[in-house]
Amino acid sequence: MKRTISVMTGKGSVNHNSRKFHAKNTDPERSCLNVEYCNENIKDVYHELFDEALARYNEKQTRSDRRIDDYYEKICSGKQEKPFHEIILQIGNKEDMGAKTEDGQLAAKILDKYMQDFQQRNPTLRVFSAYLHMDEATPHLHIDFIPYTTGSKRGLDTRVSLKKALAELGFKGGTRSETERNQWVAAEKERLAEIMLQHGIEWEKKGTHEKHLSVLDFEKKERAKEVAELEQTISGSKEELSDILHQQITAGQETEQIRKESEAIRQEVSKLSATNHLLKEQTETLTEDKEKLLSENEKLEKQQKKLQQEINKMVQSKEVMERNIHAYDEDVKWQLAEPGALMSAKNYRDKKALPLVEKLKEVVKNLTIKCVQLMEQSRKLTAKVDGQQKHISRLTDKVMEQNDTIDRLQEKVSDLGRLERHLGREQVQSIVEQSKALEQAERAMKRPKRAFEMSR
Template sequence: MTGKGSVNHNSRKFHAKNTDSERSCLNVEYCNENVKDVYHELFDEALTRYNEKQTRSDRRIDDYYNKILRGKQEKPFHEIIVQIGNKDDMGAKTEDGQLAAKVLDEYMQGFQQRNPTLRVFAAYLHMDEATPHLHIDFVPYTTGSKRGLDTRVSLKQALSALGFKGGTRRETERNQWVAYEKEQLAAIMLEHGIDWEKKGTHEKHLSVLDFEKKEWAKEVAELEQSISDGKEQLSNIQIQQRKAEQETEQIRQEGEAIRQEVSELSETSNLLKEQAATLAGDKEKLLSDNEKLEKQQKKLQQEIEKMVQSKAVMERNIYAYDEDEKWQLPEPVTLMSAKAYKDKKASPLVEKLKETIKALTIKCVQLAEQGKKLKDKVTRQEQQISRLTDKVMEQSNTIDRLQEKVADLGRLERYFGIEQVLSIVERSKTLERAEKVNKCPKRAFDMSR
């Protein structure tokens, strides 16, 4: 049978009216894991891979368990209840009931090995009710899925992986699996001397009317199953349609983003060409300015050499004043009067010294002014060189950015193909021209004149 899956009831966290708490100690707990922990174990890696592929945040899944819990396609987990006989022939307090418990225990021991895609997280053998029975709770999952998570919850696909392929409406994967599990239980029963009485297979005692009623009931059940399947298929189609609409909208938005990026890259390419031409002109100007600076530096070097030579000449002249006889005051001649010595010897030498000092003073002033001008000129040239160097660095950075944009454009051409990129650029230009035409003011004419 299919159970509702009350783990708290199965683990006896609370007792219902049909349980005998004094016999609860005879119950067997095979496993009792938190279903959310099992979801993390089975699906966390697949969830990470799925979220990494999503470009839109609204399509990412934060908690896979909550998504399945809120969804309508799959149940978070399934429960089956396995029982042999009833309270009249397999009562829990009887020897036959003890035999039934032994058979159920053997059946449970091989359940997970037979069904590897049904992850059992809770299983109990209850001996505190009228008849011994098993509760088995499991999460069905499939791997290698092409839709959604590559490892996801799916009872249909989990059973299909076990070899149960759906056929007619009656022969669903689940019905085939249930029949197989009954056969496994019957084989264990037979080992313990218990035969399987398959009820509902003999119709000899039914009247014609009862037989027809039963057939009608079967047809109604089949129709209800068909309606349920149709609703499920319709729901799946609607979900797929919504997903297709979302994917179409995403593709449209991505196409618009690509068109915008191609348009920007096209504008950048034009700007690159203009700036390349500007840089070529700046390069020629820099070369010309550099040549002028080199000539000015040579000229400055020559003037500095002249100043050095003038300094050497002045130094030689200084030594001449001390040693040369013409700059020495001669001894007075015997019997020469003081007036005659002054007029003929002292006064001419003093006048000569005065003229020389004047000339030297003027020359020093001229050299000082010339040195100051040369120093200012060198400073200006250094500032100009610094400005030109900064400009070259700025233009080099601009070239790097523009080359990166060109590389992006090349990547788009390699990814989408140059024809598609050119087509997008042409459509973008057409749209821009249309927008410009629409923005132009229209002149109104008065036709009555």
């Protein structure tokens, strides 16, 4: 017996999957046959996965506007990553594996076994909701998961990323048709096919001509195929448009519609070309800034060494002072001698006591001056250290801002690369040259008009 395997990407409606409401293609009387593997609150799972990394990230921020209060809300409001992903798996179709038939029961058994080791097999895809549905035309499995990566150098060290999560599972992106996701889906199909074979079912591979879960899912898949075909048509149309543009410019027979379409492409290419030029300038600026930062860092290290030397001198001065103070306690010359047997009080005062008091006054005066000097040195050193800390903080903020700028510019370069892959590098360069020629022609047409107006 042979059966097809269908793996689709769903929008991820947890309420629908848990049957908090019923769609037209479900049979509520058979919903009791559905299997719930897990149904966790996605926000709780986000706290479990990312709270510690979020705390570490926020601790490093010196600016309040860079702190993240709620990572889940940030991902939902952003455009780079989806908060979670869903895949839907099915064996056969409603004609050969209907949910009410024995073959449908066998399909449910195979899908159940497949689900048992899904999380263990995909540790970087945190499953928070999973259901086996038996109340539709064909048994099928919904799996909702949060892809995440650890050890990231940018942003949170643990963050949401489908590309990185799949890369950690061993799937490296290649061509447009061999993305990380496509490679992973292919591997999951192979795993499902192994379980099917254990139950006497061989995988019938039909390329893209698969049977589907239901009329609704069939329509979704058809729409996805239509979108893919439209993308190919658009890609081909762009190449055709470029050829038509070149021919029309050469022959001087441009139509209004072609001018509008070529203008849109020209603006896009000009924008990306300007971005590329800006990226080069920014790269040069960042290189210079990096060299300046390295130079300033060396200066700071030298200043730090100098400060440490001065502090060591202060410590040595303190040790010398402590030894001198100890000498005042034990040295004979700092002790008041006993009066002689026949020495009068006046003679004892003038010859013994007063000279010692004068010496002590001189010592106290020198120590006071030294203490004032040391306090002033300490104040200056503290001010220097504070100034260096503030300077380091400013440099850190500047480096982080530059990293953000690099990320944005890299995204623009990626956009230019996408355009080159659609149209071809030579075609893009040709359009850029044509755009420059059109701009020069427009400027040339405007110059006589301005000269004429000035002459009037």
